[in-house]
Amino acid sequence: xxxxxxxxxxxxxxxxxxxxxxxxxxxxxxxxxxxxxxxxxxxxxxxxxxxxxxxxxxxxxxxxxxxxxxxxxxxxxxxxxxxxxxxxxxxxxxxxxxxxxxxxxxxxxxxxxxxxxxxxxxxxxxxxxxxxxxxxxxxxxxxxxxxxxxxxxxxxxxxxxxxxxxxxxxxxxxxxxxxxxxxxxxxxxxxxxxxxxxxxxxxxxxxxxxxxxxxxxxxxxxxxxxxxxxxxxxxxxxxxxxxxxxxxxxxxxxxxxxxxxxxxxxxxxxxxxxxxxxxxxxxxxxxxxxxxxxxxxxxxxxxxxxxxxxxxxxxxxxxxxxxxxxxxxxxxxxxxxxxxxxxxxxx
Amino acid sequence: xxxxxxxxxxxxxxxxxxxxxxxxxxxxxxxxxxxxxxxxxxxxxxxxxxxxxxxxxxxxxxxxxxxxxxxxxxxxxxxxxxxxxxxxxxxxxxxxxxxxxxxxxxxxxxxxxxxxxxxxxxxxxxxxxxxxxx
Numbered sequence: 001x002x003x004x005x006x007x008x009x010x011x012x013x014x015x016x017x018x019x020x021x022x023x024x025x026x027x028x029x030x031x032x033x034x035x036x037x038x039x040x041x042x043x044x045x046x047x048x049x050x051x052x053x054x055x056x057x058x059x060x061x062x063x064x065x066x067x068x069x070x071x072x073x074x075x076x077x078x079x080x081x082x083x084x085x086x087x088x089x090x091x092x093x094x095x096x097x098x099x100x101x102x103x104x105x106x107x108x109x110x111x112x113x114x115x116x117x118x119x120x121x122x123x124x125x126x127x128x129x130x131x132x133x134x135x136x137x138x139x140x141x142x143x144x145x146x147x148x149x150x151x152x153x154x155x156x157x158x159x160x161x162x163x164x165x166x167x168x169x170x171x172x173x174x175x176x177x178x179x180x181x182x183x184x185x186x187x188x189x190x191x192x193x194x195x196x197x198x199x200x201x202x203x204x205x206x207x208x209x210x211x212x213x214x215x216x217x218x219x220x221x222x223x224x225x226x227x228x229x230x231x232x233x234x235x236x237x238x239x240x241x242x243x244x245x246x247x248x249x250x251x252x253x254x255x256x257x258x259x260x261x262x263x264x265x266x267x268x269x270x271x272x273x274x275x276x277x278x279x280x281x282x283x284x285x286x287x288x289x290x291x292x293x294x295x296x297x298x299x300x301x302x303x304x305x306x307x308x309x310x311x312x313x314x315x316x317x318x319x320x321x322x323x324x325x326x327x328x329x330x331x332x333x334x335x336x337x338x339x340x341x342x343x344x345x346x347x
Numbered sequence: 348x349x350x351x352x353x354x355x356x357x358x359x360x361x362x363x364x365x366x367x368x369x370x371x372x373x374x375x376x377x378x379x380x381x382x383x384x385x386x387x388x389x390x391x392x393x394x395x396x397x398x399x400x401x402x403x404x405x406x407x408x409x410x411x412x413x414x415x416x417x418x419x420x421x422x423x424x425x426x427x428x429x430x431x432x433x434x435x436x437x438x439x440x441x442x443x444x445x446x447x448x449x450x451x452x453x454x455x456x457x458x459x460x461x462x463x464x465x466x467x468x469x470x471x472x473x474x475x476x477x478x479x480x481x
Binding site: 075078284285287289290293297298305308309312315316 | 356358360363365374376
């Protein structure tokens with residue numbers, strides 16, 4: 001019978017005994033220590049978090065051990081999952097006991113485990129080649145999600161922009177809704193980038209702060225070719241565009257345009273249109289909640305009740321808007337400028 | 348006996364109820380006077396339910412009510428059971444005192460993705476391998 005506790009302890013011992021490098025990142029004013037057994041793995045996994053790098057800190061809020069078999073004396077033993085059923089989202093209800101969580105997608109040779117009491121996460125992939133490209137754009141996302149269960153925080157599938165008046169706007173919705181292209185366009189026109197895919201939300205008394213998590217902006221290739229090909233020199237994976245989205249390291253490419261935190265002003269849900277004019281108009285809180293929760297909880301299948309409660313509070317607090325984006329011109333940028341000025345004037 | 352499904356979570360925004368089945372990834376919005384009936388569940392049978400809505404709202408549009416009630420059953424937001432469990436959920440959402448026609452909207456964007464389950468096999472070391480065709 002598979003024991004999550006025993007397997008966690010087994011992987012942790014391997015991680016501690018084989019760690020060759022440790023680095024710290026600061027996420028939402030908390031210190032995350034990242035320990036690896038392989039330098040190539042480190043380079044691959046930490047680049048998305050490069051903007052959050054800090055010199056080694058004595059304060060530890062979370063430890064993550066991330067490993068590949070290369071360099072381990074005996075590799076990692078496969079867990080005995082024969083009696084267990086993981087769904088396609090990596091979730092196995094039978095194993096969830098409140099103390100440990102595991103994320104394992106049955107067609108990939110990688111897994112994530114977390115101890116809520118010890119605040120230690122472990123990531124293992126069989127080899128560098130077994131790491132899906134997308135996991136390097138949001139490394140350790142599921143571990144951060146588990147970590148937030150006991151914090152006044154929540155990961156959110158959303159872009160975030162700080163406008164010229166220091167107001168932070170979430171741009172949320174499912175993949176393909178226009179989060180990244182809108183966020184990148186607005187960044188290039190004088191606003192600040194906090195994130196375009198996943199951001200960290202934190203309740204702070206009665207207000208909310210939005211923290212940057214990843215510097216990796218991702219664009220669908222068709223969209224990149226159509227509207228962003230002038231950014232060619234910034235695309236870090238140009239030779240891979242047949243199989244991957246176009247990735248731009250925002251912190252490395254546009255350091256002056258990246259912000260690490262902002263005070264939340266409201267939520268925008270983009271809707272792409274070709275026959276209506278670009279417009280930002282008040283939206284119902286219920287549809288905004290569904291836009292936000294459905295997509296995030298699809299990616300993050302653990303602790304959904306906790307997360308949904310946090311989404312409800314966030315939606316209750318926030319002003320909610322639909323952002324109609326006419327795709328064949330850039331009028332939506334001017335519309336956003338007018339909208340942010342209006343909100344600034346209204347306090 | 349009609350009861351609320353055990354695994355739902357819900358919240359009222361303005362006059363609209365957001366209902367989520369977090370297991371299936373299905374989300375709904377529900378508005379109108381039928382919310383008051385959901386507050387009153389469990390109720391023995393459909394006759395008692397119709398009596399209740401007419402006593403609360405004498406001007407109720409029964410056709411609209413029945414249509415939305417049927418959809419709630421089809422979507423398994425309400426279920427018909429023989430016995431009530433001790434931890435049966437109970438709702439208590441504020442509703443308008445005057446009758447309002449009811450509307451149920453379903454948001455299933457994520458649900459198709461949730462049921463995907465790629466084929467996989469195990470290699471000689473016990474780790475899964477991707478099917479060559481997938």
